[in-house]
Amino acid sequence: MRIRWLLIAPAAALTVLAGAAAAHHSFTATYFEDRTTEIEGKLLQFMFRNPHSFVHVEAPDENGQLHRWAVEWGGAGQLAGQGVTNQTLRVGDVVSITRNPGRDPSDHRIRMQYLRRNSDGFEWGRNPGETFN
Amino acid sequence: MRYLVVGVALLTAVAAAPARAQLNLVGEWTGRYHEDQGDRVPGDVQGDFTGVPLNDAARKYAEAFDVTRVAVLEHQCQPYNVAHIYRGPIQFRIWEEKDPATQEIIAYRQFSGTYMQWRTIWMDGRAHPPAYVPHTHMGFSTGEWHGDILTVNTTHIKKEFYRRSGIPSSDLTTLVEHYIRHGNLLSHVMIITDPVYLSEPYVLSQEFVLMERGNQNWLYNCTYVMEVPMDKNDVPYYLPGRNPFIEDSAKQFGLPFEAVFGGAPTLYPEYQPALERLMTR
Numbered sequence: 413m414r415i416r417w418l419l420i421a422p423a424a425a426l427t428v429l430a431g432a433a434a435a436h437h438s439f440t441a442t443y444f445e446d447r448t449t450e451i452e453g454k455l456l457q458f459m460f461r462n463p464h465s466f467v468h469v470e471a472p473d474e475n476g477q478l479h480r481w482a483v484e485w486g487g488a489g490q491l492a493g494q495g496v497t498n499q500t501l502r503v504g505d506v507v508s509i510t511r512n513p514g515r516d517p518s519d520h521r522i523r524m525q526y527l528r529r530n531s532d533g534f535e536w537g538r539n540p541g542e543t544f545n
Numbered sequence: 546m547r548y549l550v551v552g553v554a555l556l557t558a559v560a561a562a563p564a565r566a567q568l569n570l571v572g573e574w575t576g577r578y579h580e581d582q583g584d585r586v587p588g589d590v591q592g593d594f595t596g597v598p599l600n601d602a603a604r605k606y607a608e609a610f611d612v613t614r615v616a617v618l619e620h621q622c623q624p625y626n627v628a629h630i631y632r633g634p635i636q637f638r639i640w641e642e643k644d645p646a647t648q649e650i651i652a653y654r655q656f657s658g659t660y661m662q663w664r665t666i667w668m669d670g671r672a673h674p675p676a677y678v679p680h681t682h683m684g685f686s687t688g689e690w691h692g693d694i695l696t697v698n699t700t701h702i703k704k705e706f707y708r709r710s711g712i713p714s715s716d717l718t719t720l721v722e723h724y725i726r727h728g729n730l731l732s733h734v735m736i737i738t739d740p741v742y743l744s745e746p747y748v749l750s751q752e753f754v755l756m757e758r759g760n761q762n763w764l765y766n767c768t769y770v771m772e773v774p775m776d777k778n779d780v781p782y783y784l785p786g787r788n789p790f791i792e793d794s795a796k797q798f799g800l801p802f803e804a805v806f807g808g809a810p811t812l813y814p815e816y817q818p819a820l821e822r823l824m825t826r
Binding site: 492516 | 583586587588589590591612613615616621622634658708709710762764765766767768770772773774775790793
């Protein structure tokens, strides 16, 4: 029985993902999907849009050097279905982000996996369905 | 008496049947991504050219392609063309345009949520326009039924890509589609011909499922922004031989790069002995 659910769950997830179609570039080709790291910093810009939203955050890298990180998130349509709006994040918010690093480190381009706003504990990325394509 | 009832029922059924269209394609359809999931949803690994009969021109293009080029302002909202759009995350609606006098189907219309693309498949026997007519992402389509299969021919398609990792399509691409319905499933077969970038037809298939409850998320308000801090005039590319990711897919799956980049000969079972030789080299 457990195996059956294991098979059904990914199939159901794929169907749900398909409901809010986005498309753009290949995530697999752009990011190291098997690696995750974390940044914490101040939100500079929130672009709630299609094909994908972007969050720009000023945060230090592993060596303590400050960078403007471009964090790729879901498309507006897809995030709207998960309760995220263009008012969810504000400039100046201090956020922690777990992300997949980009293949070209000089881009400082990363892919959102999990976000937490420190001031009120708002979270995205841990609940079922909080994903994007 | 029993035969009379059966006979009347049969006659009624025949009279109610549509004159031409064999199956009803009307409805809202969404992808089932079990087949080629990686290519269709998250996108493929850089350097995955397997299954594509690419020619030397396509190889040169793919070698120079940097996947971050789609972040350039001019490309962010560029729709997939009709030979590619069914290969990404998509839902689409099909409806019929009928002649009010005869009730015959003049055209099938489609609207896809991805990039909000509109498409018409003319069913009234009209000819395709001359070659100089402007091309669009959805092209110019005519269709006809062959038994229970709707076959669609499309020309006048704008250039784009067959894969997001940089396999290009040209504006001489033509597309033949087969729509085959099985209950609530729709099999969609594409046969793509491209004299510029393909050495032989590229055949793909994908499945769609009827959305019984529909979907309210049909809008795609794409806006241009500086996604990544960069010079807005910069166009990412690689010089020949300098693409550091070109062999990523071959390495990930343990395949010889010659096989991944080999084009049409690698698509057939006859290639297996050659592949084995390369693997044992």
